[in-house]
Amino acid sequence: MFRRALGALVAAGAMVLTAVPASAAGVEPLPRAHAHNDYEHDRPLLDALDHGFTSVEADIYLVDGELLVGHDPEDLRPGRTLQALYLDPLARRVRDNHGWVYPRSRRQVQLLVDIKNNGAATYTQLDQVLRSYRKMLTTYHKGKVKAGAVTVVVSGDRPRDLMAGQERRSAFYDGRLSDLGQGGASLVPLISDNWTNHFTWRGEGPMPEAERAKLRDIVATAHRDGQRVRFWATPDVAGAARDALWSELVAADVDHINTDDLAGLQRFLREHDGERAEAA
Incomplete structure (x- = not known):
């Protein structure tokens, strides 16, 4: 009986040890890795950090004064x-x-907050909540941006006029390609859009040269203005097409690659970095 109890304690100890996040042990952060609908993983945020992700996405609803996370109201x-x-x-x-x-890394982490209902009211509550976390957040005050460990970017039903009119903010605005070339990175540090609305290529066969040039022009314009680029609705089923499209995104220097497959993107980016190091 004693041996069984001891065995149970040892097993429990092993479970505790394996539950320690890999990120706490020093996993290298991946600058391009974005966890789409991150909250649907078994361990929201933690699974992404364990895989080195530096951007995570959470959908929120304002319900009875609380910011609840989920894809749909029934969730x-x-x-x-x-x-x-x-x-x-x-x-x-x-x-x-x-x-x-991340330990031993000054890599910032982006928290993309997608507002799903009551845009202005939800943002107002979000703004109030973020005040308690300002010490770790990138903030805006009277035209100046102060970098922090975590940058909150608001997507979805985002009230642009309300945010633009604030003298002090703890969050930023997720722009679209229609915002490209207009500057204003202190409000719009990120340009995101639906890949399928702007490109026909889905990774099958070679990328059309005109679309490759278009992608690189988008990235160059955004980077010139101090903005980052992300596309959603890119292929996310493991295979040659996804790898081909991801390779083009990396080659074009797109800042965030969207995925639900944490391990798949981590493996791709690690292998890609290894190939680049060998080529150098």
């Missing part, structure tokens, strides 16, 4: 708030890692 559950799933864990990481999310 919402009490306690699954933006604070509980994202802001509090990030704050703990920043505290434990001397001001940054």
Whole structure:
């Protein structure tokens, strides 16, 4: 009986050890890795960090004064708030890692917050909530941006006029290709859009030269203005087509690659970096 109890304790200890996030052990962050609909993973945020992701996406609804996380209204559950799933864990990481999310790395992490309902009201509540986390956040005040460990970018039903009119903000605006070339990175540091609305190529066969040139021009224009680029609705089924499209995104220097497959993108980016190092 004693041996069984001891065995149970040892097993429990092993479970505790394996539950320690790999990110706490020093996984290298991946600058381009974006976890689309991150909250649908078994361990929101934590699974992404364990795979080295530096950008995660959370959909939120304003319900009875709380910011609940979920893709659709029927997915919402009490306690699954933006604070509980994202802001509090990030704050703990920043505290434990001397001001940054990843140990021994000053790589910023982006929290893309997709507002799903009541745009202005939800943003107003988000703005109020973020005030308690300002020490770790990138902030805007009177025309100046102060970089922090975590940058919150608001997507979805985002109230541009409300955000643009704020003297002080703890969040930024997710732009679209229609915003490209207009500058204003202190409000719009990110340009995101639906890949299928602007490109016909899905990774099958060679990328048309005209579309390759268009992609690179988009990225060059955004980078000139201090903005980052992300596309959603890119192929996300493992295989040659996805790898081909991801390779073109990397070659064009697109800043964030969208995926639900954390391990798949981590493996791709690690292998791609290894190939580049060998070529050099």
